[in-house]
Amino acid sequence: MPRVAVMTDSNSGITQLDGKNMGVGVMPMPFTIDGKIYYEDVSLSREEFFQMMADDKNILSSQPAPADLLEMWDKALEKNDQIVYIPMSSGLSGSCQNARMLANDYHGKVYVVNNQRISVTQKRSVQDALQMAANGMDAARIREVLERERFDSSIYIMLDTLKYLKKGGRITPAAAAIGTLMRIKPVLQIKGERLDAFSKARTLNQGKTTMINAIRHDIENLYGENNVWMYAVHAQVPDEFAVFRKEVRDAFPGYEVEDDRLSLSICCHIGPGALAIACAKKSSKL
Structure with a gap:
């Protein structure tokens, strides 16, 4: 062996x-922040990353x-x-x-x-x-x-701000301004190889319901009930996450839901304050 x-x-x-x-x-x-290279969890802690984001530093992900x-x-x-x-x-x-x-x-x-x-x-x-x-x-x-089995997973993410989508060129400044004025909370999807728009919510509760329903649909139609690993996830928003994680557990009784955090490479493009729900089908070889 x-x-x-x-x-x-x-x-x-x-x-x-x-x-x-x-x-x-x-x-x-590696992340390049205002021209200086930092390495995640080596020379750059999670707390430092979000503080630099709050200070409006220019943050770029790299390879x-x-x-x-x-x-x-x-x-x-x-x-x-x-x-x-x-x-x-x-x-x-x-x-x-x-x-x-x-x-x-x-x-x-x-x-x-x-x-x-x-x-x-x-x-x-x-x-x-x-x-x-x-x-x-x-x-x-x-x-x-x-x-x-690579496509047997889903992540849905509700953003708290449009600022970083605009900064990354994913939406226009005009669309960001209108969305901010209307308090739109985009729900994004990662299923397979890309980060895509999935839905738009006008309130926090509407966004959370959208994500929960989307995961429920995927479980029932793609992965099979009681055959997935489930996750409640966030990006540096502990108070709102404490409420959300309970809502996820209440929505999926009988499932073991793990708590986790979105990786910095995602946070770099969507900003802080995001909530997410994810699942992955259990491998057929385990």
Whole structure:
């Protein structure tokens, strides 16, 4: 049975400490803030990130340097035969494609998974990969399973502000101004490879109901009842989240709902104050 290391990037929301406890290597994602490079959970804490956002710093997400990725892989291969590397969705960043190109030089030792996930659903894929490796699967088979099941997840996110969509060019300044005036709270969707508009809400409660109904639809029509992992998630809004997490649990009695936080790579583009609900179908191989 090959010794298989499971690795990911911090877009999964897995911290360096969590990674050590799980036995997972975590590549810290770089952010360029006012021209200076910071590394998530290494030289940039979550609290510092949101403070810089509040201070209206210019924050740009970036990709890992090839040298950093190669160093992480080389170190892992000193004690393992193969690596399964699970980066963020290829539809949201070029880091997956770059990693695949780099893996070609490892001749079957490094398997990069185009998992089409990010944040809590990406983390779920990492957890599934760990279990598959413990069950004796080799890296090629783990990648095959994860890529076959990559679209079996959903995330719905309600934004608190349109500021960062405007800043990133996803909506026009005029649309942002009108939306802000009308107090519109967009609900976005991540299902597969992209972050897309899903709905618009005029109130907080309407937005939460929209997300809960959307997840319920996906469970009933796509994934199967009592066959999913469920998550209540937020972006630095603990008070509202305390209420929301209870509402999610009340809406889905009998489900175990995990609490988590949106990864900084998502927060960079949507801003603070977001609430989200997510689910991932349980793997058929576990």
